[in-house]
Amino acid sequence: MKKKTQLIHGGIFGDQTTGAVSTPIYQVSTYKQEQVGKHKGFEYSRTGNPTRFALEELIKDLESGERGFAFASGMAAITAVMMLFNKGDHIIMTDDVYGGTFRVMTKVLNRFGLEATFVDTSDVNNIKNEIRPETKAIYLETPTNPLLKISDIQAIADLAKASGLLTIVDNTFSTPYWQNPISLGADIVLHSATKYIGGHSDVVAGLVVVNSEQLGQDLHFVQNSTGGVLGPQDSWLLIRGIKTLGIRMEETESNTAQIVEFLQNHPAVSKVFYPGLETHPNHEIAKKQAAGFGGMVSFDVGSAEKADEVFSKLKYFTLAESLGAVESLISIPARMTHASIPQERRAELGITDGLIRISVGLEDAEDLIEDLANALK
Numbered sequence: 001m002k003k004k005t006q007l008i009h010g011g012i013f014g015d016q017t018t019g020a021v022s023t024p025i026y027q028v029s030t031y032k033q034e035q036v037g038k039h040k041g042f043e044y045s046r047t048g049n050p051t052r053f054a055l056e057e058l059i060k061d062l063e064s065g066e067r068g069f070a071f072a073s074g075m076a077a078i079t080a081v082m083m084l085f086n087k088g089d090h091i092i093m094t095d096d097v098y099g100g101t102f103r104v105m106t107k108v109l110n111r112f113g114l115e116a117t118f119v120d121t122s123d124v125n126n127i128k129n130e131i132r133p134e135t136k137a138i139y140l141e142t143p144t145n146p147l148l149k150i151s152d153i154q155a156i157a158d159l160a161k162a163s164g165l166l167t168i169v170d171n172t173f174s175t176p177y178w179q180n181p182i183s184l185g186a187d188i189v190l191h192s193a194t195k196y197i198g199g200h201s202d203v204v205a206g207l208v209v210v211n212s213e214q215l216g217q218d219l220h221f222v223q224n225s226t227g228g229v230l231g232p233q234d235s236w237l238l239i240r241g242i243k244t245l246g247i248r249m250e251e252t253e254s255n256t257a258q259i260v261e262f263l264q265n266h267p268a269v270s271k272v273f274y275p276g277l278e279t280h281p282n283h284e285i286a287k288k289q290a291a292g293f294g295g296m297v298s299f300d301v302g303s304a305e306k307a308d309e310v311f312s313k314l315k316y317f318t319l320a321e322s323l324g325a326v327e328s329l330i331s332i333p334a335r336m337t338h339a340s341i342p343q344e345r346r347a348e349l350g351i352t353d354g355l356i357r358i359s360v361g362l363e364d365a366e367d368l369i370e371d372l373a374n375a376l377k
């Protein structure tokens, strides 16, 4: 089955009982048992709910895994995955992971004895140097935010296997439409489904897929024990979002390519960060491991003042956190998502005051380019 077909026919198609083509929203907490312990597969909706299950089956298929899980947010998904580990365990992570991931590791889970080291995973050697006896996993985000750095999933998964470690990939930016980390050797793939998978700025959710029955049992135990599950309404919204993920990603790709070309040739833009550019340091790896480069682009306009001027003139790019929706969004990482990072560290990472990040939406590319041209004048 090809990807676009799988988005519509993967998982459980419609409703087995009534023939409804759309998965019903099972707004229910508990289920009648014929006798004690004799039921139709559902007992209590924290443990399992039919609408959530349909979504979990669908994301499992899309990521070619063994079992899927839906959580109340991307952060709930990441936290549940981290609860597979024990006190004293150590995890090596991409240094520019999502801010919330950095925060939960360094301000919450560290209090329970889970330790993380942050390295630039775009070079495999940086990971090798940090492996120690307590290390249990390598956690990657690729591409990263806001500099769109790329890590080689297959090379890192090979290293992890050879060292007896799990490989975990946050696949939010690429989506299962463009990139499938499990097929490249990863053990666990997760998403903030709030972004492209939902795609319409109307739901907060997280998804996880694991590649083995054992990890499936372990993560279901955590999900059921800690309870950060996604409700049936929001599960349904994600199933609906996924049906159009393919056409949304294709259109995003085409809009983004045109915008990147425009930005690259603009005199007011000093640098463009996009994995699709041949000048991107890991362009070849991006091309090898993903079928598309995505809709996230960052570019430098030189100063905070210029960045302010640009976004104040834009009509179609909304200044907002988040990404991956139908509407184009713009953010200034140094003063928004990455404001809590000290300026010196930001400079080291290359997150300058004039850096602008855009999430290209599905408006007409000509309008978007005209808007940018006007703002950069």
Ligand SMILES: *Cc1c(COP(=O)(O)O)cnc(C)c1O
Residues within 6 Å of the ligand: 073, 074, 075, 076, 098, 100, 101, 141, 170, 172, 173, 191, 192, 193, 194, 195, 204, 205, 206
């Ligand atoms: C947004 C985001 C998260 C967190 O997801 P929420 O749904 O906001 O909890 C994690 N990883 C990445 C890459 C994100 O963009």
